[in-house]
Amino acid sequence: MTIIEETSSVPTPRSGDSDTTPLLEVRDLHVEFHTRDGVAKAVNGVNYSVSSGETLAVLGESGSGKSVTAQAIMGILDMPPGSIPQGQILYRGQDMLTMSYEERRKIRGRKIAMIFQDALSSLNPVLSVGYQLGEMYRVHEGLSRKAAKAKAIELMERVNIPAAKARVNDYPHQFSGGMRQRIMIAMALALEPDLIIADEPTTALDVTVQAQVMDLLADLQREFNMGLILITHDLGVVADVADKIAVMYAGRIVETAPVHELYKRPAHPYTRGLLDSIPRLDQKGQELYAIKGLPPNLLKIPAGCAFNPRCPKAQDICRTDVPVLDPVTEQDGTELPGRGSACHFWKETIHG
Amino acid sequence: MGRYVIRRLLQMIPVFIGATLLIFLMVNVMGDPIAGLCGERQCDPATAAQLRSQFGLDKPVWQQYATYMGHVFTGDFGTAFNGQKVTELMGTAFPITIRLTIVAIVFEIIIGITLGVITGLRRGRPVDSGVLLLTLVVISVPTFVTGLIVQLLLGVKWNVISPSVSTAAPLGELIVPGLVLASVSLAYVTRLTRTSIAENNRSDYVRTAIAKGLPRHRVITRHLLRNSLIPVITFIGTDIGALMGGAIVTERIFNIHGVGYQLYQGILRQNTQTVVGFVTILVIIFLLANLLVDVLYAVLDPRIRYA
Numbered sequence: 005m006t007i008i009e010e011t012s013s014v015p016t017p018r019s020g021d022s023d024t025t026p027l028l029e030v031r032d033l034h035v036e037f038h039t040r041d042g043v044a045k046a047v048n049g050v051n052y053s054v055s056s057g058e059t060l061a062v063l064g065e066s067g068s069g070k071s072v073t074a075q076a077i078m079g080i081l082d083m084p085p086g087s088i089p090q091g092q093i094l095y096r097g098q099d100m101l102t103m104s105y106e107e108r109r110k111i112r113g114r115k116i117a118m119i120f121q122d123a124l125s126s127l128n129p130v131l132s133v134g135y136q137l138g139e140m141y142r143v144h145e146g147l148s149r150k151a152a153k154a155k156a157i158e159l160m161e162r163v164n165i166p167a168a169k170a171r172v173n174d175y176p177h178q179f180s181g182g183m184r185q186r187i188m189i190a191m192a193l194a195l196e197p198d199l200i201i202a203d204e205p206t207t208a209l210d211v212t213v214q215a216q217v218m219d220l221l222a223d224l225q226r227e228f229n230m231g232l233i234l235i236t237h238d239l240g241v242v243a244d245v246a247d248k249i250a251v252m253y254a255g256r257i258v259e260t261a262p263v264h265e266l267y268k269r270p271a272h273p274y275t276r277g278l279l280d281s282i283p284r285l286d287q288k289g290q291e292l293y294a295i296k297g298l299p300p301n302l303l304k305i306p307a308g309c310a311f312n313p314r315c316p317k318a319q320d321i322c323r324t325d326v327p328v329l330d331p332v333t334e335q336d337g338t339e340l341p342g343r344g345s346a347c348h349f350w351k352e353t354i355h356g
Numbered sequence: 357m358g359r360y361v362i363r364r365l366l367q368m369i370p371v372f373i374g375a376t377l378l379i380f381l382m383v384n385v386m387g388d389p390i391a392g393l394c395g396e397r398q399c400d401p402a403t404a405a406q407l408r409s410q411f412g413l414d415k416p417v418w419q420q421y422a423t424y425m426g427h428v429f430t431g432d433f434g435t436a437f438n439g440q441k442v443t444e445l446m447g448t449a450f451p452i453t454i455r456l457t458i459v460a461i462v463f464e465i466i467i468g469i470t471l472g473v474i475t476g477l478r479r480g481r482p483v484d485s486g487v488l489l490l491t492l493v494v495i496s497v498p499t500f501v502t503g504l505i506v507q508l509l510l511g512v513k514w515n516v517i518s519p520s521v522s523t524a525a526p527l528g529e530l531i532v533p534g535l536v537l538a539s540v541s542l543a544y545v546t547r548l549t550r551t552s553i554a555e556n557n558r559s560d561y562v563r564t565a566i567a568k569g570l571p572r573h574r575v576i577t578r579h580l581l582r583n584s585l586i587p588v589i590t591f592i593g594t595d596i597g598a599l600m601g602g603a604i605v606t607e608r609i610f611n612i613h614g615v616g617y618q619l620y621q622g623i624l625r626q627n628t629q630t631v632v633g634f635v636t637i638l639v640i641i642f643l644l645a646n647l648l649v650d651v652l653y654a655v656l657d658p659r660i661r662y663a
Contacts, residue, residue: 080566082558105572113569120567125560128579130657139578143570175658191568 025097026053027231033091044302046072048255054231061234061242064252065299070235074201079108114144117192119202123184127176134172140194159190182213199231251275254300254310260344271332271345271354273315368643375639380421383628434629442633453614457599459534468542472549479554491543503536503609520611533610541595552584593649597642
């Protein structure tokens with residue numbers, strides 16, 4: 005089980021929100037999937053929090069539980085086979101897991117919105133984008149069909165879609181990949197929510213469009229002072245926009261840190277491995293580092309630290325004891341705010 | 357779209373000619389049409405020869421076919437065994453069968469799709485298994501068995517309906533026969549809808565719709581159902597043609613004087629004109645229903661565009 009000691013001691017959000025309770029707080033969340041082969045433990049005690057105007061990047065390989073955590077927050081997990089045996093998801097101090105279906109529905113889209121990875125399959129192929137955007141206003145605000153369409157055009161202009169008026173009746177397949185992702189962003193933004201969860205928003209796009217979409221997202225976030233949870237496995241994307249980072253492995257958070265600290269001095273061998281596997285121009289011609297082995301099978305997570313079979317620094321204790329997320333300090337004991345590492349040897353990793 | 361429809365209509369011409377020729381030849385192989393005219397007795401050779409030349413049956417088959425088609429295009433479908441004009445026969449038979457088909461299609465749509473949606477959303481639960489088993493039973497039992505049992509129970513034993521439909525065949529009397537006629541297709545529609553709903557229910561856009569905070573019923577009706585109904589509509593469309601021609605068994609059981617009944621009589625009396633005439637119209641209906649399905653396809657799914 006991993007615990008972030010002091011969630012409020014993370015770096016102050018960009019806009020200096022004075023609210024003491026964070027916008028969203030995930031406490032000791034567990035998610036399991038009951039399959040024919042056994043119980044897959046996708047999330048094993050995740051803690052994180054986001055305040056208004058703050059960007060939290062959740063980093064991890066496929067299957068590390070980052071998307072499942074997000075789906076649990078949105079309440080769009082397939083249950084069954086999924087289940088949440090323990091944990092809390094607090095939105096402005098209220099546990100969403102104990103709310104009724106209707107209460108949660110009213111938060112979805114209006115207060116917490118989500119941007120999905122693949123905009124082509126995530127948009128309904130048989131409904132026009134104007135209809136799908138306008139639906140937000142029609143359902144949540146009771147606007148007429150005509151007023152909703154006008155709002156939809158406004159939204160499309162806001163995310164820089166050219167000739168919005170002419171294209172409002174077009175269907176998703178008639179747009180390019182970048183434009184479709186803009187429509188997804190527009191849909192999430194429609195009701196100016198407090199928090200946006202972006203699940204790998206740029207994975208399906210080419211590099212030039214990736215930068216445009218990320219810039220747009222960052223601009224809009226600043227404009228509306230929203231909280232943003234950015235789920236990604238792209239370390240380059242994170243460095244530009246995030247305030248703090250949570251690195252996930254096998255359903256746990258293995259390291260938390262303010263964004264630039266993490267890049268300078270990782271305190272977990274897994275994070276170090278991730279950083280070392282980024283191609284660098286000054287190391288041209290050398291062999292690129294890769295973390296050995298494969299992500300663990302969630303049906304049979306290794307005993308002790310889940311990373312131990314792949315870790316170059318693994319000792320006997322790593323195979324028996326599960327490391328907790330300890331606060332990371334300087335060599336002289338000075339506290340490093342917001343930093344934590346779930347490694348028995350974090351001292352050696354960061355200072356060694 | 358307009359050009360597409362015209363092209364499709366033009367494509368119907370060779371299909372139409374081929375289908376009619378095939379039926380014409382098959383009826384010819386069935387036996388001597390003159391033999392049926394004299395009833396049970398053997399025909400007198402002189403009379404037979406006279407009748408043969410009168411009907412043009414002494415000419416080669418292709419010539420007979422050409423003459424027949426020439427008549428058809430002027431609206432003359434010939435005369436039936438009882439001296440009635442085939443067109444008159446059609447005038448009384450088709451409205452009855454169309455009524456019966458409409459009843460059957462309405463049952464398919466309402467019951468089939470509703471059951472399909474319910475089971476698709478509750479896959480693996482008792483409701484799902486129960487309905488699935490029921491559809492399997494309905495599909496595996498032939499229509500004449502279902503029809504006769506229903507007639508026996510409802511019509512004879514419990515007297516809920518009259519066992520045979522009157523000549524006028526009003527809508528009220530066609531409800532039970534319509535249900536019998538629809539039963540097998542209804543089971544298929546249920547299964548098709550179920551699979552389609554269950555598959556699309558896991559799709560990304562349904563997840564998006566839920567994440568947008570839409571109420572459950574709106575997610576189902578606006579987002580899930582519209583996508584899931586595309587294959588179902590294809591099936592129902594082609595079924596219109598099949599039901600109209602395939603009502604022979606049901607019409608026989610409930611003594612409905614529709615297309616199936618007339619076709620049966622035509623075959624029994626070896627009356628070429630009746631059989632070919634009715635089948636020709638059925639072929640046209642089938643082709644038009646298919647065209648309608650393809651057009652509807654484009655309306656339902658904007659990704660399909662005909663040029």
